[in-house]
Amino acid sequence: MGELLGVAVLGAGHMGADHIRRIGRRVGGARVVAVADPDRERAERATAGLDGVALHAEPEAALESPGVDAVIVASPDRLHEAAVLAALERGLPVLCEKPLAPDPAGALRVLAAETALGRRLVQLGFMRRYDAGYRRLKEVLDAGRLGRTLMLHCVHRNVSSPPGFTSAMLISSSVSHEIDAARWLLGQEITAVTALRPTPSGRAPDGLQDPQFLLFETAGGALVDVEIFVNCGFGYQVRCEAVGERGSARIGEDQGPRLTVDGEAREDVPQDYVVRFADAYDRELRDWVAAAREGRVTGPDAWDGYAATAVAEAGVRALEAGVRTPVDLAPRPALYPDA
Structure with a gap:
């Protein structure tokens, strides 16, 4: 491995x-040496201003490029499993955006391949673990300041859903972050899911069940409720409140300056998750680069990716069947x- x-x-x-932008301009200790994307123009736009980046149409070709020490998987969801397995075959540390695989069976195949290597190389891109608010909340819960945690109340809202977004994807793509955050904050596995269907918003595309309300039960007896609303129209909001035996703690309500002017109060709301979690993405990449240089995983691992996929699958079945x-x-x- 070179200096970078x-x-x-x-x-x-x-x-x-x-x-690519963050590694090229904000994260030290690494450089992008290869990019794979079937859209050549898109790859050229993403790497504009960076020197020495080899562009390829196929992932395998990028992995074989000279100087590749580690891999970031940010391809479409259906391609994640094959990409991670290819990285593991080469013994390369990999940061994979969620999901680890489209279904639990695929995630288990990744676990089996990594277990056969005898060391962890896969990290999942659950960046909320790196957000300052979530980290402070985790410290409060671990210190027992609220007593035993009884409930988590979660809100996840997007301005609008992308084309082709389905009712199942509200859970498998969006709520997957709440799934991982809840498991991490509580230190407990999720054991059951109930999904409720409010009246769909008039902003939602035809046929899309949006919003949804999910209830998770955990192995330790805590309850986690999640409002997911991906066509709220006004901004990107993520909030979480932990309720314990002796008190509560809430995060996610201080994302922009609050202005009081001309007889009204106003607060800016981020329009995108990349803006809302900008610092978390920077911290995630810096920590991953440092760990990858040592061949270690310090963030959410392949088991966390598998667990999130398994819970999401149960959530989709709960939504479709209408039962716990x-x-x-x-x-x-x-x-x-x-x-």
Whole structure:
């Protein structure tokens, strides 16, 4: 490995381009040496101003580029499993945007491949673990300042949903972040999901069940409720409140300056998750680069990716069937330490 970690980025869309930009301009200790995307013009736009980046149409070609020490997977969801497996075959540390795989069976295949290597190389892009507010909340809960945590109340709102977004994707794509955050904050696995269907918003495309309300049960007896509303129209909001035996703690309400002028109060609301979690993405990449240079994983690992996929699948089944649905988790391999 050279002085700088050589990174191959698979996918130059919205998230891949953001990673390329951050590594090129904000994150030390690494440089982008290869990018894979079937859209050549998109890859060229994402790497404009960066020197020495090899552009490829296929992921395998990018992984074989000279100087590749680690991989970021930001390609479409259906391609994640194959990309991560290819990185593991080469012994490369990998940061994979969620999901680890489109379904639990695929995620288990990744776990099996990594377990066969005998060391953890895969990290999932659950960036909320790096957000300052979430980290402070985690410290409060771990210190026991609220007593035993009884409930988490979560809100997740987007301005609008992208084309082709489905009712299932509200859970598998959007709520997956709440799934991981809840598991991490509580240190407990989610054991069952109930999904409720409010009247769809007039802003939602025809046929899209938006908003949704989900209830998670955990192994420790806590309850987690999630409002997911991906066509709220006014901004991007993520909030979380923990309620314990002795008090509560709330985060996510201080994202912009509050102005009081001309007889009214006004607060700016971020319009995009990349803006809302800008600092978290920077911190995530810096920590991943430092760990990857040592061949370690310090963030959410492949087990966390599998667990999130399994819970999301149960959530989709709960939404479709209208019944409380248990989460069926495979035995946890010894390679992955308990939360």
